[in-house]
Structures are given as structure tokens and as C-alpha cells.
Amino acid sequence: MSLTIAYNIARQGLASTALATSVASRNISNASDPNAARKDTIVVGNAIGGIRFTALVGAIDSALFERSVQTGSAERFLDAVARGLERLSSFVGDPQSNASPAAQIGRLRDALQLAAASPEDGNAARSAIAAASEVVAGLRSAFATVQDVRQDANAAIIEGTARLGSLLAEFGEVNDRIVQASATGREVTDDVDQRNALIRDIAALVDVRPMLRERDDMTLFLANGITLFESGPREVAVVGNMASLPGQSGPPIHIDGVELSSASDLGGSLGGLLELRDGMAVIVGRQLDELARGLIAATAEYDQAATPVLAGITGLFTYPGGPSVPSSPTLVDGLAGSISVNPSVDPQLGGNPLLLRDGGIGSPGNPAYLYNATGASGYSGRLRGLIAALAAPQSFAPAAQLASDVGAIEFASSSVGWIEGERSRISAGLEDARIVNDRTVAAWQNRVGVNVDDEMATLISLQRSYQASTRIISAVDQMLNSLFEATR
Amino acid sequence: MMTTVSTLALRMAALSSMAASQARLASASEEVSTGRHHDVGLVLGPATGHTVELRMLAGELDAIRRTNALVDQRLATMQSALGAVSEIAQSFADATLSPSADEAARRRLVDDARGKLSALTGLLGATSNGAYVFGGENSTLHPLGDYLASPQPAARLAVQAAFSAEFGFGTNDPSVRTISASAIEQYLDGTFAALFSGPTWQASFSKASDRPLVDRIAPEETIATRVSVNDVGIRGLVAGLTAVIDSGTESLSDEAFSALTRNVFGMASKAISEITQSRAAVGLSQNRVTRTGERLEVQTARIEHEFGSLEGIDAAEAITRMNMLSTALQASYASTARLQGMSILDYL
Numbered sequence: 164m165s166l167t168i169a170y171n172i173a174r175q176g177l178a179s180t181a182l183a184t185s186v187a188s189r190n191i192s193n194a195s196d197p198n199a200a201r202k203d204t205i206v207v208g209n210a211i212g213g214i215r216f217t218a219l220v221g222a223i224d225s226a227l228f229e230r231s232v233q234t235g236s237a238e239r240f241l242d243a244v245a246r247g248l249e250r251l252s253s254f255v256g257d258p259q260s261n262a263s264p265a266a267q268i269g270r271l272r273d274a275l276q277l278a279a280a281s282p283e284d285g286n287a288a289r290s291a292i293a294a295a296s297e298v299v300a301g302l303r304s305a306f307a308t309v310q311d312v313r314q315d316a317n318a319a320i321i322e323g324t325a326r327l328g329s330l331l332a333e334f335g336e337v338n339d340r341i342v343q344a345s346a347t348g349r350e351v352t353d354d355v356d357q358r359n360a361l362i363r364d365i366a367a368l369v370d371v372r373p374m375l376r377e378r379d380d381m382t383l384f385l386a387n388g389i390t391l392f393e394s395g396p397r398e399v400a401v402v403g404n405m406a407s408l409p410g411q412s413g414p415p416i417h418i419d420g421v422e423l424s425s426a427s428d429l430g431g432s433l434g435g436l437l438e439l440r441d442g443m444a445v446i447v448g449r450q451l452d453e454l455a456r457g458l459i460a461a462t463a464e465y466d467q468a469a470t471p472v473l474a475g476i477t478g479l480f481t482y483p484g485g486p487s488v489p490s491s492p493t494l495v496d497g498l499a500g501s502i503s504v505n506p507s508v509d510p511q512l513g514g515n516p517l518l519l520r521d522g523g524i525g526s527p528g529n530p531a532y533l534y535n536a537t538g539a540s541g542y543s544g545r546l547r548g549l550i551a552a553l554a555a556p557q558s559f560a561p562a563a564q565l566a567s568d569v570g571a572i573e574f575a576s577s578s579v580g581w582i583e584g585e586r587s588r589i590s591a592g593l594e595d596a597r598i599v600n601d602r603t604v605a606a607w608q609n610r611v612g613v614n615v616d617d618e619m620a621t622l623i624s625l626q627r628s629y630q631a632s633t634r635i636i637s638a639v640d641q642m643l644n645s646l647f648e649a650t651r
Numbered sequence: 652m653m654t655t656v657s658t659l660a661l662r663m664a665a666l667s668s669m670a671a672s673q674a675r676l677a678s679a680s681e682e683v684s685t686g687r688h689h690d691v692g693l694v695l696g697p698a699t700g701h702t703v704e705l706r707m708l709a710g711e712l713d714a715i716r717r718t719n720a721l722v723d724q725r726l727a728t729m730q731s732a733l734g735a736v737s738e739i740a741q742s743f744a745d746a747t748l749s750p751s752a753d754e755a756a757r758r759r760l761v762d763d764a765r766g767k768l769s770a771l772t773g774l775l776g777a778t779s780n781g782a783y784v785f786g787g788e789n790s791t792l793h794p795l796g797d798y799l800a801s802p803q804p805a806a807r808l809a810v811q812a813a814f815s816a817e818f819g820f821g822t823n824d825p826s827v828r829t830i831s832a833s834a835i836e837q838y839l840d841g842t843f844a845a846l847f848s849g850p851t852w853q854a855s856f857s858k859a860s861d862r863p864l865v866d867r868i869a870p871e872e873t874i875a876t877r878v879s880v881n882d883v884g885i886r887g888l889v890a891g892l893t894a895v896i897d898s899g900t901e902s903l904s905d906e907a908f909s910a911l912t913r914n915v916f917g918m919a920s921k922a923i924s925e926i927t928q929s930r931a932a933v934g935l936s937q938n939r940v941t942r943t944g945e946r947l948e949v950q951t952a953r954i955e956h957e958f959g960s961l962e963g964i965d966a967a968e969a970i971t972r973m974n975m976l977s978t979a980l981q982a983s984y985a986s987t988a989r990l991q992g993m994s995i996l997d998y999l
Binding site: 194266269572577584608 | 654655656657658659660663664667692693694696698699701702703704706714717718721722780781786787788789790792860864865866867873958962995996999
């Protein structure tokens with residue numbers, strides 16, 4: 164009977180409206196979740212002419228999602244590098260503060276100038292030695308900063324790798340649920356949102372590329388093709404411990420059995436930390452080590468005989484491998500951490516500061532290395548020679564990535580230029596990456612996100628539709644009543 | 652197809668742009684008050700190395716300026732001492748130009764010579780900044796011993812020994828009267844003169860080094876003033892004074908006495924012109940130091956200007972920027988407030 168059909172249609176309408184209302188309220192409660200997509204109901208007509216709810220779908224824009232995952236990864240990479248560089252450049256400081264190793268060497272030169280004007284003055288000599296001690300302290304402190312940055316980066320890599328492992332495991336659980344539910348036709352929109360959220364978290368760590376397969380199964384790869392997840396999570400591990408020797412690369416990251424040595428292939432914050440730990444921080448360390456070697460070479464003492472036979476020995480600046488002078492331009496890892504003022508000239512260690520004027524610091528009492536042959540108190544030749552040596556061109560190892568054939572002072576200031584140049588470049592890159600990421604994520608959110616005003620308007624129309632269905636039911640009921648009245 | 656806007660995206664966009672504007676405004680206002688970039692290294696990048704180098708150079712020039720002041724002081728001390736030495740030489744020359752040969756006059760001459768030698772020794776012991784200026788590299792030793800000290804110093808013993816060796820008797824022996832004029836001349840030009848040259852002078856009289864003090868007066872410039880007690884003029888003056896003091900002057904015959912004073916007058920006259928040369932040498936150095944100082948001042952000003960402009964900001968531009976940012980921030984506050992306020996819930 165048609166009335167019954169109308170009644171049933173209205174009943175189905177009520178059910179559908181109730182469901183749609185619940186979906187709208189779910190959307191509204193998800194409005195603040197950055198990973199939640201908007202859900203829509205799909206209704207189709209059925210055999211009797213009414214409507215039937217068939218599916219709940221979440222709004223999707225895969226292209227924008229994947230793009231925003233990549234931009235997020237790129238931003239985190241640069242962010243990790245930028246933070247590390249900020250710390251690395253702390254020993255350089257603002258040029259006005261004159262705190263950089265370069266500025267300290269400049270002050271040593273000035274102290275030598277004052278000593279050269281009064282070579283007989285023990286106080287001037289002591290001041291010069293004090294300036295040399297400050298140079299040593301500055302280099303050692305900078306070296307310690309570099310090691311700290313590397314150690315902290317390594318700790319963060321270990322932590323990040325562990326987190327990646329647990330995220331992949333979680334991803335596996337959610338992915339399984341989705342695949343199973345797809346097979347049985349259960350609604351999976353919330354799980355899909357959760358899976359997307361996990362992809363974003365994973366992308367913060369590495370440059371992940373998600374790929375959707377049949378049955379809603381997702382696989383995760385790195386940009387260079389290494390598998391992160393395929394049916395199950397792949398093994399992610401840091402292999403080995405941080406080497407105790409400075410200048411050596413730290414323990415590598417292995418994903419699915421493959422060693423990842425290229426930080427840019429890895430991407431994300433793990434890639435940034437790797438770039439910092441084994442790239443930039445190592446280069447800065449090398450620059451400091453080469454600077455230390457340059458100072459040792461500049462202040463080394465040579466046989467003063469007419470035909471020299473003895474080898475050069477370390478002078479004002481020395482190191483545990485002294486008195487032999489490190490060969491040039493061979494990098495010595497960790498030299499910046501072990502350079503010291505020669506005790507024979509350091510008054511705090513019972514040394515004689517006037518040896519700075521006379522020479523023979525490396526071998527006191529040995530006439531071969533005595534620059535002040537006459538023993539005159541006003542002899543300024545060696546002091547002036549030291550001043551010149553600090554600026555005299557030397558060869559520096561190419562691994563330090565700075566010019567060779569420059570003086571130690573110029574090398575020091577070009578190291579400052581290198582560090583600040585990198586910091587500036589990365590910072591500009593980071594700002595751009597941040598803007599691009601913000602825009603891309605916002606674009607995705609605008610496409611798939613919830614608009615509260617829109618949902619409220621939908622609720623209003625659902626409310627009306629519900630009212631209309633209930634009217635139909637009561638109208639049919641009245642019509643049936645009048646029929647039954649008529650047949651009493 | 653409707654363009655959708657996510658409520659969350661709308662809110663986040665407003666917030667993030669406000670935060671960015673606030674940060675830029677904060678750094679702009681800091682720049683206005685310090686006159687320098689908020690983060691010099693970030694803005695300059697690789698050029699930071701250049702500005703650090705400039706600052707080091709400015710520091711070096713400042714250190715050189717300070718040491719040049721010391722050099723200047725030393726040279727001034729030398730010049731003033733040499734001026735007084737010159738006066739002594741002049742006065743001595745006047746005294747030895749045909750002096751009368753009577754006993755009283757001779758005694759006055761000898762006493763005058765002794766006084767002058769003491770004064771000379773004092774002048775030549777001038778110090779500057781704690782170091783003797785006439786000692787060359789031997790800056791911590793008084794360059795000329797006190798000839799008239801007791802017990803007699805090596806220098807005096809050497810002179811008296813030379814006299815004895817030449818004539819066979821000492822300066823106080825009555826036989827001094829027998830010395831002829833030519834004999835005394837021979838002695839003065841020969842054995843006596845030998846005492847004031849080369850190794851004997853440095854062994855007995857002078858502690859000065861022939862190696863001069865060398866000063867770095869500019870980054871690529873050194874100066875060495877070769878003026879010391881070993882200068883010919885000073886040696887000649889000391890020789891002349893010593894000749895009068897220790898040649899038995901009071902006991903010589905009149906002819907020998909005349910020969911002595913004639914010879915000594917010659918020494919003194921020569922000394923005057925040679926001391927003038929020493930003074931000229933010091934003067935030359937003084938000029939060089941002054942000229943170099945002027946050049947370094949110009950250089951320093953230029954360097955300070957250069958790193959100042961590298962690290963500094965244009966104040967007018969910074970203030971303008973600050974005003975613009977603050978206006979933009981206020982606009983963004985207003986629009987954020989309105990956006991947040993717009994909700995359909997108010998109308999239901």
C-alpha cells in the first residue's frame with residue numbers, strides 16, 4: 164500500500180538524517196584537529212524509492228597531502244641544521260664582542276707589538292703570554308662546543324631512530340586495521356586520519372614518500388627508494404657508537420639493512436642531524452684544528468746556525484706531539500683541543516716569559532735555537548718575527564674548506580666567514596621552507612578540513628529535513644486513522 | 652565546485668602571521684636603538700669574516716699607535732739629551748781654545764772637564780719607559796760608566812795604563828814635565844786615540860750595543876735609529892774630556908800643554924759637528940714616526956667607518972620599517988579579532 168511505502172520512506176529518512184547529524188557533530192568536534200579530514204555521508208536511492216546510507220567518506224586530496232608531507236620534511240631538515248649551526252657559531256659571537264678565536268689571535272699580535280716596543284719589560288712579556296693563553300682557552304672551548312654539538316646530534320639521532328621505529332610499528336597496526344576493514348566494508352575514516360597523522364610524524368623525521376596500493380594498503384619509502392614500510396615495518400637502527408676520536412664520522416643509520424650516508428637522501432630532522440654531526444660540525448672542527456696547527460707552525464723555532472742542521476721545534480704554542488712540528492698541510496684531528504702554551508715560557512707554570520724575546524722556548528738553554536745571539540735586553544727581532552709569522556702565508560689542508568696559502572690570522576677570520584655564511588644560508592633556506600610548508604599545509608587543510616560554519620548550516624538543514632520526515636509520519640498516521648474511523 | 656575553507660587553517664594563518672610580525676618588530680626596534688643589525692652574522696653571512704678582519708686591523712693600528720707614542724717619547728728624550736750634550740761640547744771647545752797656561756787656569760780647566768764628564772755621563776744615562784735610550788739593544792745597562800768613580804773603573808785604569816806604557820811613568824809623576832809637545836801629540840793621536848776605538852771602547856768605556864733598537868711603527872714598516880753612546884761624536888767628546896783629565900795636564904810643560912789643548916780643541920770641534928749629525932738622525936726618525944702616525948690615523952678612521960657601515964643599519968630606514976611593521980601588526984590584530992568573532996553560532 165502506498166501509504167505504508169511513504170511511511171517506510173520517511174522512517175528511512177529519519178535514520179539517514181540522524182546519521183548525517185552524527186557525522187556533522189563528529190566533524191565539528193574534529194574542527195581543531197589538524198589531521199582530521201571532513202567526513203561526508205553518501206546516500207543512494209533504494210528499491211522502494213527511499214534513501215539508504217551506503218558509505219562515510221573522508222575528504223581526500225592525495226596530491227596536496229603528499230606535497231605537504233614533503234615540505235614538512237624539508238622544513239624539519241633545515242631546522243635541525245639551523246639549530247646546530249646556531250650553537251656552533253656561538254664561539255664566534257657578534258664581531259663587536261671580539262670573542263672569536265680570530266679576534267683573540269689579533270689581541271695576541273697586539274700584545275706582541277707592545278712587548279716588541281719594550282723587549283726588556285717582563286710585564287709586557289707576561290701580558291703577551293697571557294694573550295696566548297687566552298687564544299688556547301678560546302680554541303679549546305670552541306673545540307669542546309663542536310664535540311658537544313656532535314654528541315648531542317648523535318643522541319638526538321639515536322632518540323629519533325627509536326621514535327621512528329615505534330612510529331612505524333604504530334603505523335603498521337593502523338594500516339592493518341584499515342586493510343582488514345576495507346575488506347569487510349567497515350568504516351575507516353578515523354583510522355585513515357590517524358594513519359595520515361602518523362605519516363606526518365614520520366615525515367618530520369625522514370623524507371618519506373607514501374604510496375597507496377590495492378585494498379587501501381599503504382607503503383612507505385624514502386625518496387631514494389629504500390623501504391620503510393611494506394606490509395610490515397622495516398628495521399631502523401643506529402649501528403655502533405660515537406667514535407671517541409674527533410673528526411671521524413659518527414655511527415651510521417641503517418634502514419632495511421641499507422646504510423644511509425647521505426644526509427640529503429635521508430631528509431627530515433634525522434637527515435638534518437646527520438648533516439650536522441658528520442658534515443658541518445666536522446668541517447668546523449677541522450677549521451679549528453688547522454688554525455691550531457697554523458699557530459703552532461707560525462711560532463715554531465728553527466736552528467739559528469749559519470747552516471742549520473737541527474729540525475724545527477715547537478715554540479710558544481705546542482701540543483702533546485711536540486717538540487716535533489706537525490707537518491704541513493696535514494690535518495691533525497683534535498689539535499684544537501690539545502694545543503697549549505709551552506710551559507717553559509708560561510710564568511704560571513714556572514716558565515720564563517722573556518724566552519719569548521730570546522727564542523729557545525722549545526729547548527731552553529740550547530744555543531742552536533737562540534734567536535737573541537747577543538743576549539741583548541732590547542732585542543726585538545724575534546718578537547717582530549712572531550708578529551710577521553702570524554700573518555705569513557702557510558698551507559692549510561683542503562679538508563678544512565678554506566683558502567690555503569694565507570696567514571693564520573686570515574685563516575681564522577675566513578673561518579668566521581664560513582660559519583656565518585652557512586648560518587645565513589641555512590637560515591634563509593629555513594625561512595623559505597617554513598613559508599612554503601605553512602602554505603601547503605594550509606592549502607591541504609582548506610581542501611579537506613572542517614568548516615564549522617558550514618557544518619552548522621548543514622545541521623540546520625538536517626533539522627528541517629528531520630522535521631519534514633516526522634510530519635510525513637504523522638500525516639500518514641492521521642490518514643490511516645481516518646481510514647480506520649471510516650471502517651468502524 | 653565550492654572552494655572550501657577549513658576553520659582551523661583560518662585561525663592558524665592569522666596566528667602565525669601575527670607571531671612573525673611581532674618577531675620582526677622586536678628586532679627592528681632593537682636595531683633602531685643599537686644602530687647595528689640585530690644579528691650581524693646572519694645578515695652579513697660570509698662578509699662577517701671581512702668585518703672581523705677589519706676590527707682586528709683597527710686593533711692592531713691602535714696597538715701600534717700606543718707603541719709609537721713610546722717610540723716618540725724615547726726619541727724626544729734622546730733629542731733633548733743630545734741638545735744638552737751639544738751645549739757641553741760647545742762650552743768645552745770654547746774652554747780649550749787657547750786657554751792660559753798658568754797653574755790656576757789649568758786647574759780650572761781640569762775641574763771643568765771633570766764636571767762636564769760627570770754631566771755628560773748623567774745625560775747619556777737618560778731613560779725612557781724604563782730603558783736606557785743611548786745603549787742600543789743593551790737597554791738595561793747604563794751605557795757609559797762613571798769614569799770618575801772610586802774605586803777607579805776599568806776605563807780609567809786603561810787610560811792611565813796607556814799613559815804609563817807610552818811614557819814610562821804615571822800621570823802624577825814629576826817627569827811629566829819632560830814630555831815634549833810632539834810626544835804628547837803623538838800619544839794623543841796614537842795610543843790614546845786607540846782607547847776610544849773599536850774593541851777597547853766597548854771593553855772599557857761603553858756598554859752600548861752597536862745594534863740599534865728596532866721598532867715596528869706601522870704594519871709593514873720598521874725603524875731603527877742608530878744613535879748610541881758609540882757614536883763618533885760622543886766618543887770624541889769623551890776622549891777630549893778624558894785627555895784633559897788624565898794626561899798630567901797640570902804638570903805638563905807650557906809647550907806640551909799648548910799642544911794638548913790644541914789637539915783637544917780639534918777633538919771637541921769635530922765632536923760638535925758629529926753630535927749634530929746624531930741629532931739629525933734622531934730628528935729624521937721623529938719625522939718618520941709623526942708622518943706614519945698621521946697616516947695610521949687616517950687609515951684607522953677609514954677602517955672604523957667601513958666596519959661600522961657593514962655592521963650598522965640606516966637609522967632612517969629602520970625607523971620607517973619599524974613604523975610600517977607596527978601598523979601592519981595593528982591591522983593584523985584588528986582583522987584577527989574580527990575573523991575570530993565571525994561565527995554562525997552568534998546567529999543561531
